[in-house]
Amino acid sequence: MNQKMESGAAKPPDATIDLRGVKCPFNFVKTKLKLEAMESGETLSVILDPGEPIANVPRSVQEEGHALLGVTERPDGLFEILVKKA
Numbered sequence: 001m002n003q004k005m006e007s008g009a010a011k012p013p014d015a016t017i018d019l020r021g022v023k024c025p026f027n028f029v030k031t032k033l034k035l036e037a038m039e040s041g042e043t044l045s046v047i048l049d050p051g052e053p054i055a056n057v058p059r060s061v062q063e064e065g066h067a068l069l070g071v072t073e074r075p076d077g078l079f080e081i082l083v084k085k086a
Contacts, residue, residue: 013082
């Protein structure tokens with residue numbers, strides 16, 4: 001799962017949340033709460049651990065109606081997803 005961020009994602013995200021070490025389902029709950037506090041169209045960068053978090057959080061945010069703009073595996077073994085709030 002090493003996708004490049006969408007080319008339109010060159011500008012920095014509107015917000016970032018670092019969820020390394022946060023277990024499922026709490027990482028999705030924290031992502032959802034952060035998105036609820038944001039305006040429609042804003043972007044959120046979410047830092048996630050490998051395994052369940054990167055498998056579940058991107059799918060869950062899409063099920064909530066938000067756009068997954070990209071998934072990047074970082075050199076430190078973590079993942080960064082970029083989400084556009086619906």
